[in-house]
Amino acid sequence: MSESQFLLPDVGEGLTEAEIVAWKVAPGEPVAVNQVIVEIETAKSLVELPSPFEGTVGELLVSEGQTVEVGTPIFTVTSGGEAPAAPVREPEPAEEVAADAAATVSHEEEPKAGAVLVGYGSAGHGTTRRRRLTHPGTGSLPVSFTGSIAQPTVPAPQAAPQPAPTPSRAPAAAAASAARPAGPVVAKPPIRKLAKDLGVDLTAVTPTGPIGDVTRDDVLREATQVTVFRNLQTPEWPDDREDRIPVKGVRKAIANAMTSSAFTAPHVSLFVDVDATRTMEFVKRLKNSADFGGVKVSPLLIMAKAIIWAVRRNPTVNSSWTDExxxxxxxxxxxxxxATPRGLIVPNIKEAQGMTLLELAKSLEQLTLTARDGKTPPADMNGGTITITNIGVFGMDTGTPILNPGEVGIVALGTIKQKPWVVDGEVRPRYVTTLGASFDHRVVDGDVASRFLADVASIIEEPALLLD
Known part of the structure; x- marks a missing residue:
């Protein structure tokens, strides 16, 4: 038997401390190599730390909510001897598990239609099976699984009485209830975490997954509906007269960065109204294109490409100031x-100037999903050169954005909606947006700022210019 200490690692460039957000294990539990042990929050993002050891968790040396410096021991692992098999925290896709289980269970024990994800859902029959899988080239690897394939039968729990839905949502609630299958909610752990972060009750979500499971899109759709519903309600005043929220982690970093930017760089802002009708038509064609099948396409993609194009023509806006x-x-x-559940972050797409439109679309989609999950690595938030803020998704026409520290330009994309617009002497309905931009006046003069924003606007008005 031997005991190993896990030291808080340096998970980002220049970060010296982190807060322990949530432990994923308890003392005495078995742990495998690369199993997620703890969530920590740095000044830049939420990070999951995997274990480099295999064995049994000894002692958790740091409490949740405590901030410690890099290099501090945070937990111990005892190794040696026959350690109990650990539950697989990240289940395999259901079809792989079902196929794998078929090698050790009889035909009668195979999961029926509506099988649930491993470790979740209704119980099956028989006893829990644990076995050792052999992977080519790696030897034997202890793996265990539990769930619907082999669990003792238990009586179904009595459903708790539910409050009647409010009149405004009663028809929708009844329809959703009829569409949902009876039984426990089936969802993978990452989906459950996303629902928790967004404040979504999984029992209220209508699943659309292939085995009746809740997908990421299901959660995001419900989150949007819940937000709209909440916005239509007048909330009750809390019993507490005030809340006190500690300023730390990402929020403290945001405050320091914005204060430094606002009082260090002299901001100058410009605004321009743009006819975005052809951009909307172009986005529609891309969505229907076989090349972009399954890839999210929005006006933000054209905006991103427009900024890259305009930077090439006005390189000064892609600079930084160092006093010297x-x-x-x-x-x-x-x-x-x-905007994430833990505050505003600004990850960046590296070397975007060399990307095709499809590559840029995929990068934007991946960046957005990673940010929503709170899994953006610190490296993705370092080294940015110019920024877009899409305030249009919140229904805002325009705004005065504050520069991301170390950059001299930022562009805000407002909401795109139909308005009366004069075309060839006639008033016609057109899709119109407002672009707002801020610049560091120490670096960017008014004429350069104006030319740059005019170039961005010209692409939004006519995306075909990107072909030059």
Whole structure:
């Protein structure tokens, strides 16, 4: 038997401390290599730390909510001897588990239609099976699984009485209830975490997955509906007269960065109304294109490409100020301001200037999903050169954005909606948006700022210019 200490690692460039957010294990539990042990929050993001050891968790040396420095021991692992098999925290896809289980269970024990994910859902028959799988080239690897394939039969729990839905949602609630299958909610752990972060009750979600499971899109759709519903209600006043929220982690980093930017860089802002009708038509064609099948396409994609195009024509806006010199960058690490459950972050797409439209669309989609899950690594938020903030998704026409520290330009994309617009002397309904931009006046003069924003606007008005 031997005991190993796990030291808090340096998970980002220049970060010296982190807060322990949530332990994923308890003392005495078995742990496998690369199993997620703890969630920590740095000044930049939420990070999951895997275990480099296999064995049994000894002692949790740091409490949840405590902030510790890099290099501090946070838990111990005892190894040696026959350790109990650990439950698989990240289940395999249901079809793989079912196929794998078929090798050790009889035909009668195979999961029927509506089988649930491993470790979740209704109980099956028989006893829990644990076995050792052999992977080519790796030897034997202890793996265990539990769930509907082999669990003792238990009586179904009595359903708790539910409050009647409010009159405004009664028809929708009844329809959703009829569409949902009876029984426990089937959802993978990452989906459950996403639902928790977004405040979504999984029992209220209508699943659309292939085995009756709740998918990411189901959760996001319900989150949107819940937000709209909440916005239509007048909330009750809380019993507490005030809340006190500690300023730490991401929120403290945001506050320091925005204060430094606002009081260090002299901001100058410009605004322009743009006819985005052809951009909307172009987005529609891309959505119907076989090349973009399954890839999310939105006006933000055209906006991103427009900024890259305009930077090439006005490189000064892609600079940084150091007091001694101005560094003009001839590459674009395009920052996308993202609102997450833990606050505003600005991850960036590295070397965006060399990407095709399809590659840029895939990068935008991946960046957005990672940010929503709170899994953006610190490296993705370093080295940005210019930023987009899409305030249009919140229904805002325009705004005065504050520069991301270290950059000299940021562009805000407002909501796109139909308005009366004069075309060839006639008033016609057109899709119109407002672009707002801020610049560091130490680096970017008014004429450069104006030309740059006009170039961005010209692409939004006519995306075909991207072909030059």
């Amino acid at each position: 010199e101005i560094i003009v960058r001839h590459y674009v690490n395009l920052g996308i301001a993202a």
